[in-house]
Amino acid sequence: MTSVATQLNLLPTRPSGTAVTLEGGSCNSSLTQDPWDFPTPLVEGYGPGASQNDVAPAGSPAQPTIPQRYRDASPEELDAMIVAAKETLGERAVVMGHFYQRDEVVKHADFIGDSFQLAQQAKAHPEADAIVFCGVHFMAETADILSQDNQSVILPNPAAGCSMADMADEESVEDCWADLMDVLGPHAVDENGQTVTDENGEPLASVIPVTYMNSSAALKAFCGRNGGIVCTSSNAQTVLEWAFKRGQRVLFFPDQHLGRNTAKAMGVPLEQMPMWNPRKELGGNTAQTLKDSRVILWHGFCSVHKRFTVGQIEKARAEYPGCTVIVHPESPMEVVDAADSSGSTDHIRKAVQAAEPGQTFAIGTEINMVNRLAAEHPEHTIFCLDPVICPCSTMYRIHPGYLAWVLEELVAGRVINQVSVSDSVAQEASVALERMLAAVPKK
Ligand code: SF4
Numbered sequence: 437m438t439s440v441a442t443q444l445n446l447l448p449t450r451p452s453g454t455a456v457t458l459e460g461g462s463c464n465s466s467l468t469q470d471p472w473d474f475p476t477p478l479v480e481g482y483g484p485g486a487s488q489n490d491v492a493p494a495g496s497p498a499q500p501t502i503p504q505r506y507r508d509a510s511p512e513e514l515d516a517m518i519v520a521a522k523e524t525l526g527e528r529a530v531v532m533g534h535f536y537q538r539d540e541v542v543k544h545a546d547f548i549g550d551s552f553q554l555a556q557q558a559k560a561h562p563e564a565d566a567i568v569f570c571g572v573h574f575m576a577e578t579a580d581i582l583s584q585d586n587q588s589v590i591l592p593n594p595a596a597g598c599s600m601a602d603m604a605d606e607e608s609v610e611d612c613w614a615d616l617m618d619v620l621g622p623h624a625v626d627e628n629g630q631t632v633t634d635e636n637g638e639p640l641a642s643v644i645p646v647t648y649m650n651s652s653a654a655l656k657a658f659c660g661r662n663g664g665i666v667c668t669s670s671n672a673q674t675v676l677e678w679a680f681k682r683g684q685r686v687l688f689f690p691d692q693h694l695g696r697n698t699a700k701a702m703g704v705p706l707e708q709m710p711m712w713n714p715r716k717e718l719g720g721n722t723a724q725t726l727k728d729s730r731v732i733l734w735h736g737f738c739s740v741h742k743r744f745t746v747g748q749i750e751k752a753r754a755e756y757p758g759c760t761v762i763v764h765p766e767s768p769m770e771v772v773d774a775a776d777s778s779g780s781t782d783h784i785r786k787a788v789q790a791a792e793p794g795q796t797f798a799i800g801t802e803i804n805m806v807n808r809l810a811a812e813h814p815e816h817t818i819f820c821l822d823p824v825i826c827p828c829s830t831m832y833r834i835h836p837g838y839l840a841w842v843l844e845e846l847v848a849g850r851v852i853n854q855v856s857v858s859d860s861v862a863q864e865a866s867v868a869l870e871r872m873l874a875a876v877p878k879k
Contacts (some may be wrong), residue, residue: 446879463826471593471833472502483830486740487599496602496654497573499595499833500853506837514836518544521843529846530564530603531580531839532557532579536740536802536831537779541570541839546609550781551575551649552668558583566590566846569855570834572598579655581862581869588851592838598650600766603736603857604690608714611647613662616643616687616732619723632684643732644871646675648691650738653857653865655689660867667872669765669780672698674729685729687712690736697765697772699731711735739756740828741766744800746774752798756817762787763800763821769838771800781805781867788813803827 456520465483466474474483481488522529522544532554533545542548545844547557551571558567558579567583568590569576574597580589624640632640645664647655650871656666663682667675672694679686688695689712696709708730712719718726719735726732744767752759762784763775772778777787781801788797799806800821810818838853845852857865 461824463824464696467827469594470837471499471550471835472507472837474499475551482597482599482829483833486738486743486826487829488589490599490602490739491857492597492599493602493605496597497594499593499625502837503839506841509837509840511836514840515544518836518843521840521847524847525566525843527563529566529568529843530557530561531568532570534831535785535805537570537834538804538827538832539808540836541726541834542804542808544836544839545570547684550668550670551578552670553782555579555582558587558589562587564843568592568839568846568850570839572596572601572828572830573855574598574601574650574652577857578649578656578869580855580857581653581656581865589855590842590846590853591834591850591855592842592853593833593835594853594855596833598830600690600736600738601650601652604647604655604714604734606652606658609655609658609689609734612714612719612734613643613645613658615718616726619718619726620685628630634681641683643685643687644679644691644870645687646679646695647689647868648672648694651690653861655772656868657861657864660864660869665718665871665875666868667694670767671872671875671877673702674875674877675872676702677878678871681876685731687732687734689734690737691734691766692733693737693741693768693772694765695731695733696769697767697778699770704730706773709733738766740802740826741800742768743822743826744768744771745814746770748800748823749774752819752821756796756798759796759798759817760787760791761798761800761821765802768775771870780828782838785809788816790815802831804831835865850856 466484481490482492531545533542533548559582562584566588567579569579575590576589620642624642626632633732634640641663642864645659645662647659647666648822649666649668664674710721710729711733713735749761761775763771763778765778788809796817798821803820803825806820842853
């Protein structure tokens with residue numbers, strides 16, 4: 437009856453002969469445990485996986501106590517519970533599965549995609565009373581903002597946060613904004629202190645806030661009320677172009693790497709991209725550095741994508757001459773520069789799908805997605821750049837036991853583990869999301 441280890445597809449089960457690793461091993465032996473075996477609350481971090489050394493903010497949602505029957509159930513029993521509950525619920529519930537989610541969960545998803553694709557699916561299914569989001573907290577929040585008022589969005593395990601999103605909290609960003617307004621004022625000025633205007637003669641803003649989709653609803657709302665916008669890894673350049681039409685510079689949070697990689701590709705010099713460290717005065721900058729800046733980068737990162745290195749790329753190329761290296765733009769700049777291409781999860785999927793059979797791909801993104809691509813494309817050789825198996829710690833917390841639990845509760849007429857964004861926050865966040873949807877790429 438035990439489900440220990442058997443639920444972790446990453447360690448014992450590698451996809452068919454086409455998937456290879458350069459070395460092997462995992463970043464934490466506790467990955468073979470079920471998430472309810474970890475101490476609650478997680479006082480020392482986010483649990484085993486890539487974010488295990490990041491510091492979780494105080495007050496992060498705790499892992500709820502899941503009834504014993506789900507803990508005791510075998511993988512087959514959990515599968516049967518999920519299938520039966522979904523059948524009973526029919527169109528009343530829709531299950532979303534993120535690309536980085538484990539296979540035992542994703543196989544039950546009605547839709548698989550990245551965070552924004554899944555939020556759009558939530559919007560496209562007003563017939564469902566419940567949207568069960570097998571991703572992380574900020575994704576469920578976005579689904580709640582975009583879905584109808586009468587729909588409930590459920591995160592099977594509320595402790596599935598995102599360490600990167602947690603690196604920028606609302607209070608720190610508000611403090612940063614107040615400092616920037618003190619130093620820069622609300623409007624752009626030239627070197628002679630004259631107000632800079634746009635093509636319509638309107639003053640340009642001194643700073644436009646841009647938040648990555650991987651951020652709390654509160655920060656999306658901050659952008660909504662301060663003339664800012666949201667971006668994804670697919671449209672970051674389009675969004676920065678939108679921002680530069682309206683402001684002299686950008687404050688980009690929480691992911692420094694996506695901000696730097698995108699701005700660099702647009703020709704912004706690195707010396708005009710200072711980092712804002714929220715623990716230091718003026719973010720660790722001088723007033724002049726901020727005045728000379730074009731993109732101010734928040735000191736945040738994804739611990740999954742931070743693991744990729746140029747050394748791994750060199751090793752992959754040495755062992756698999758001619759392989760194509762594709763990495764996600766949350767990876768460090770030198771890794772993106774050394775890769776053959778970089779792009780969102782969708783970009784990576786499409787590149788693999790479009791390739792002639794017999795190609796070799798070394799991919800720099802989350803291991804679940806890489807393994808799934810390898811399994812779906814036996815005509816190619818596909819492997820993860822990182823030889824150590826280290827999934828996203830927080831995605832990993834969505835276990836089939838939690839999915840079975842929330843679905844069976846829905847069958848019983850109860851909504852548990854709901855993620856709900858207040859109307860005022862949702863309204864302001866929608867403004868920033870709508871600006872993103874309206875932003876069109878430069879021709
Ligand atoms: S992969 Fe990185 S950015 Fe995505 S949910 Fe995990 S920690 Fe957050």
